[in-house]
Amino acid sequence: MDFEDTPEEAAFRKQVATWLKANAPKDAGQGMFRAELNEKESLKIAKAWQAKKAAAGYAKITWPKEFGGMGGTGIQNVIYSQEEAKLSLPGGFFDIGLGMCIPTVMAHGKPEHLARYVKPALYGEEIWCQLFSEPAAGSDLAGIRTRAERDGDDWIINGQKIWTSGAHYCDFGILVTRSDPTVPKHKGLTFFFLDMKSPGVEVKPIKQLSGGANFNEVFFSNVRIPDSQRLGAVGDGWKVSLTTLMNERLAIGGGGGALGTNELIELAKSITFPDGQPAIKNSAVRERLADWYVQGQGLKYTRFRSLTALSKGQTPGPENSIGKAVSAQRGQEYTAFAMEMMDMGGIIYDQDIAPMHAGFQNGWLFAPAMRIAGGTDEILKNIIAERVLGLPGEIRVDKDIPYNQSPGVK
């Protein structure tokens, strides 16, 4: 048992580090300053960087060489991510496209689609988004309502998607629609990709409870999509959607970003409680710090167990599924507790006044999203119960009746 790279891994890490040193932008590594960049500036830097990575094979390490990848292993991918993360480069713009959309096109598209779309996506020239969730269908994705109606060689799309990350700067999107409302819900779906600049597509940012706008609503008014852009057979949209969802990348790169237990301990040392002692000497504070630290360690070493499996060329075990269910709730709790320690002042959100640039307040305000996005806490626990523990699936009262006669559907 150890935490060391194998000789092959160490050699790859060295190769990556050397390449990054020679090729990364000169001012990389100044994380905090880069976070100040606006999205447009970040996107420009990210696109240039993506092109460089793609040319060297690092943009998709696990893809076969014929698609511009490196033909590498899962652990090499993790090693690259770890090394690149040290440079705090603007990123994330291509994750959905290359992690979910393009793999779906690869699995269900025609050879000419692959020839046309894979390379520009890999090089960051074209960015893709995923048009799945709707106002009335989130956890129950198969309940979507956006209509697709056949019109000659085209389909006409009407409806609305929501929570679409990056829709405002994306060039293409993958889209799941309802093409037949008279059959049970999983059977009446059809899957497409489309040009986001098609007439009738309207993207609107969603103002979140945190005040920011990280996601969009996308409206479709008589949008025409050629039938040649259909992925999978008519009525097979659910099957195609599952390919997309199965390609969600292994979230084992490693936390980072938000304030963690170390900052919480520093805060507890710096605040004086009414008894004149630092907060960290208070037994209620100590008990909770211990709980959150231990949970954090548990997540970290669970990731290490998954990495070990990857390193051995195996698929990580089911333990990898606990990550978000634990971390999202934990984050909401400890950020709230940090404010509790600040007493009345905890409510202050001014980053010039609140400790650590209001990082805890900021984390708390965004925490509800973490418990919902990418699978709610409740759905994740269902997944653990069903796929890991083998417990029965939910009873689905709408499974075998026509979609348009299902409860709750107008």
Place this chain on the structure above:
Amino acid sequence: MNFDFSDDQKLLKDQARKFLTDKSSLKVVRRILDTDETYAKEVWKGIVEMGWTGTTIPEAYGGIGLGHLELCMIAEELGRSLAPVPFSSSVYLATEALLIAGSEEQKQKYLPGLAAGEKIGTLALSEGTQAATPKTMKVSFEGGKLKGTKMPVPDGDVADFAIVVVKTGSGTDEKSISLAIVDLTGGGVSRAPLKTLDPTRNLSKVSFDGAPAELLGKQGGGWAVVQQVLDRAAVLVAFEQIGGADAVLATAREYALNRYAFGRPIASFQAIKHKLADMYIKNELARSNSYYGAWALSTNAPDLPAAAAGSRIAATEAFNYAAKENIQTHGGMGFTWEFDCHLFYRRAKWLSLCLGSHLSWKDKLVSELEKRNAA
């Protein structure tokens, strides 16, 4: 990255599981629960024959000279089976204390017997219903003789000798605390089993009235050794807790799949599914923390005190939660003597208190983190 046990270590674990499934079923646990027997002697004999008692003892002292990683594998299976044997007292506590602080002569005197299972040892720390601290220690060691009462002492009525935490000075700090080895079968010792929540593991009251003993380690250095022993034992007991928690989850799952209510298996209700998912999550967090604890233990890493506390806190949380929610999953049947749920409920509590409380380990962990952040 190779954060896993080796194939050989896993093989040892499989062998341990097979042996304990055959020889130490819950029937055996119930026999100890229902009778005056203090431990399952035939299981202990088998364990000794397999060499487990000598796992970390060097060959020069009659052991088999494997490491703590191997011992973690055995511990997990002992925990899974609830084996009613004095293993933790003799192997995690007495053996480790001797390995850490024993003189050459003491090692030669005690370790071969421990390895061969001919002698059972234990650590006598607590003095009543409060946490043991240098300030509260009263048992004295003067002129080579012990005086006072230790309670509860794990396997105190079973062990042949005990390492006793004693007061050797007039102060109230740790410099006044030492360790003494005493023969529990000799004069000046009286002992009696205590009525406890888990009769499948012995806890006793041990009183000394002039019992002859000798120092283990330096005078005034006892408290530091005790902390080291407890850190090591915390990791090993955490593996017992993980084994127990895993067994409980399997039981709860099995019952929920077969028990019908309202026309469906109760395992199809989200209230039960989420409960079992929570058990799984806590068990995995405990396992991951304890793997780190195992690494720190096997390499004697400077981070061992924090790693041990993390292992113990997570494993205590996991086993206690699993044991109580397993009864809840079983409903009324879970509250019967006939069903096995209570065996795990009892053992979970025993293990969660046997090396000091949940709260005290959390406090200790934060003290370690304070030191680290200050450095």
